[in-house]
Amino acid sequence: MLHDVRYHSVLMKENRMVTWQERWRQRRTSWHLPDLHFDLENHASKLLPKPERRILVPLCGKSVDVEWLYREGHTVVGIEGIEQPIVEFFSERNLPYTTDHLTWAKVFKTEDDRLRMYCCDIFKMDMESLGKFDAVWDRASLVAIYEEDREKYAKVIKALLAPDFRYLISTTQYTPLEVYSGPPRNIPTALVEKLFSKLHFFVLFCISVNWEGCHGLSWMLPVCHSVFYCYIIKGDEDRSSKRDVNLQVRQCKG
Template sequence: MSAQENRVMALSEWEDRWKEGKIGFHRAQVHKLLEKNLDKVACGRKEIRFFFPLCGKSVDMKWLADMGHTVVGVEISEKGIKQFFEEQDLAYNEEAVPALPGAKLFKSADGKICIYQCDLFQFSSAVAGTFGGIWDRGGLVAINPRDREKYGSLLVSLMNTDCRYLLDTVEYNPELYKGPPFFVSEEDLTNMFGGRCIIELVEAIDSFEERHKSWGLDSLTEKLYLLSPKAQ
């Protein structure tokens, strides 16, 4: 990680990307790795509360809600949140969040999808409880590398004892591209979560695309992990 450890993206830069439409990280279809591995998270459970860190306007939220699950997301960009509800044709309400001054809560009319507009590191279980499932695609890989320990602690604090955390990462040569998305190694995950979670590599796939050439890369591997809390 040494090539990227000093790389810092300010929250304002992420907001600017949304304003300028520079959201190449967004996917218009449900993520194939989530579809394929949802049963590993569900473990036969119904009506799971899912957490989406840095959710953007992920269509995966609507997909899970349509199955009967509930979703809570956190996103800094108000534009991204409003686009989600508008593009999914969902009526929503906007509320203040007493526990988080300056934050807003956008909630679907049926209450199945709630998205908090705030800095992720202001969020906590005191705001919205804990969760039985986490889908992290575009969260950890977007967090500044120097904030990973803080990120890991937050995510663990949001996990129920039976939580299953599905985590999507990318690996490439970090000497060739400064990120984001940032390079995340298995060693990084062990440092972040190994003391508190069982970490299982579910799948590794070649996800190199033409657009990655413009980043200066010649290869990119996507890795999917399943994390579950160790018995305390």
């Protein structure tokens, strides 16, 4: 059994796009939420202190968060490696769209061009074409990235940030098991600080969850205890406390 799990992990790394494509095809998408994400709903004012922001949502899937941000009047750019969830996003919401084929991506966009989804490899994007973003909502991206790609991922994100940016990240922390190490992957606070060093880093909220006979939130974590964190990273000169944490403990019973 352990050998099979390790073999599956290696296989996923070697066939990344194929693996995620199969998960969407088979509807094994436990990370997808039917409602607006709790962290975005509660901390949108910190992510978006001004109206009409330009927002990046990496590895967006068909998240309802994208539509919410768009309906709030912002310009939204989603990055997704698999075409199926992008097509489903527009069709399920009856949003008319057109497509363009670039050398590095297929683009799906609304008629007003305020919402774009790029189907591409996040590490092969044309950074200059994408431009800079006022905000990033990272709900299921950093936690899905392979450990060896985290530094590269952070470099990509930082290169896309406007000077006065806001970056909201939702992560989880747990002790990885031999039979399970994600996704979602364990993201310690120290790692977030390391990846985004020299930026203004704040812990907004964390909730400690003890699971008794049930799986972990939307990702179905087969672990006994996990802590879910929400961070805001800023590009301005606000130097208030890095540890203004609202910690809650929740007992979940199956």
